[in-house]
Amino acid sequence: MSKTVLFVASVTKKHILQFHLPYMKWFKDHGYNVHVCAGDDFEPDEPKNIPYCDKYYIIPFYRSPFATQNFRSYRELRKLIDENEYELVHCHTPVAAAIARYAFRTARKKRGTTVLYTAHGFHFYKGAPKISRLYYIAEKALIRYTDGIITINEEDYSAAKKMCRGKKCKAFKIPGIGIDLNRIRNTIRTRKDIREEFGIPNDAFLVMSNSEINQNKNVECSITAVAANKGVYMLICGTGKSAEKCKELVKELGCGDRIIFAGYRYDAKELLHGADAFIFPSRREGLGLAAIEAMATGLPLIVSDNRGTREYAVNGENAIVCEYNNISQFINAVQLLSSDRELCKKLGHNGYHTAERYGLDNSIAEMAAIYRGYLQIPSENKTGVLSGENK
Structure with a gap:
């Protein structure tokens, strides 16, 4: 069998590029060809550059498991x-992973293809x-x-172990997909110039x-909390279906001068160095990487209680x-x-040290051990890693 691996996810820019480049690099360093299959979420004029990717297959996966378009995605994947x-x-990602695992059932049986699924948070x-x-x-x-x-x-x-009991499938737990502590902590940007960019x-x-x-991310809660505290500013990085609703809420609350929408930012991790606290009121999280990245810069957290944040907050x-x-x-927390x-x-000092156990080196080492359990790959010395924003 050829030394080729495939990474599957619902979207490319906001998943493959953000989370999986270090693992793709790891396979390239071990002589593998790396293919990517994911939906195209790049902007129309944005170059589709995917480091460590030998072939890129654009197949749209729809989040709703009931979307009829997913049948076409299944046929394309087959x-x-x-x-x-x-x-x-x-x-990776629930629907894309479900379609891929079912599509690979024959290849797994006849060709011996290993099929792994990372649950970033069961639904x-x-x-x-x-x-x-x-x-x-x-x-x-x-x-x-x-x-x-x-x-x-x-x-x-715990849920995975129960489901795997008596089956050929194994359950693993890793400390998230990892954060590049050096990149997050070392930046040329200063508090002053970050704030000047946004007029803060x-x-x-x-x-x-x-x-x-x-x-799910419950950003309306964050907006309301900040709006209720006069003189407090908020910088919101990200895009999504609720963005317009959140902008309308800011107008209704009359705090458009203090709550700023920055849109999707590749440099969001650097912008953390201009903040005083990080807010994360999600209804549910598999882990909550953004909060861990904020801790790594020494920011105190304001988070909701869920299975993900309980791991570290x-x-x-x-x-x-x-x-x-x-x-x-x-x-009250913002106040x-x-x-x-x-x-x-x-809180920031303690969180800075908590973030250490979620470093990228730790996660890569644990994933490498899992990969080696299925593939004939010898041990090696540590190699450099590349995080999603360094493209």
Whole structure:
């Protein structure tokens, strides 16, 4: 079988480029050809540059498992599989991964293709709506077409172990896909020039948000919390379906001079160095990489309590933890941090050290051990890594 691996995800720019380049590089360093199959979420005039990618196949995957267009995506993927011999396929994002695992069922059986799936957060979880039971049923059915499930939090790991019990599929837990601590912490940008770019006073308390703007990320809560605290500014990085709704909310609250929408920023990690705190009120998270990146720069966190943030956020130690649907708690948290610089310093200092265990080197080492469990790849000395924004 040819030394070729395939990475599958729903989109390219916001998933492959953001999270998977270090692992693609790892395979290239070991003599593998690397293919990518994902939807095209680049802007029309944006170059489709994917480092460490030998072939790029654009196949749209739709988030809704009931979208009829996904049947066409399945057929296109089957054709891709017939044209190539893959030694391993690593699937990401729920619907794309489900389609890929089912499409690879024959290649897995006849060619011995290894099929891995990283669950960045199961859609079934404690406290989830009843409809999420459908995702559990689907995931359990797909176990038979999967060699390994990689999880990033304890709740999902426990669920994966139960589903894999008595099956040929193995369950793993890693410390997320990893953050490049050196890149995040070392920047030529200063607090002053970052604030000048957005017209934010240097002495103002600045809360930052960096995520897709959708219902799950609960950005409206962040906006309301900041708006209720006079003199506090907010920088929102990201785009998404709820962006216009959030902009309307800012207008309604009359705080357009203090709450700034920066759009999608490749340099969002550098902008953290201009902030005083990071807010992250998601309804659910698999882990919450953006919050860990903020901790790595020494920012105190204001987060919601969910299975992802429970992995690292400890109330009063490195974060203020709130209930996702309790806006009053978030308002009070912003007020507390904006009026207590010593508390900010304490939480930020502790969080800085908490972030160490989520370093990219740790995650690559654990994933390398998993890959070697399925492929004939000898051990090697550490190589350099490249994170998503350095393209």
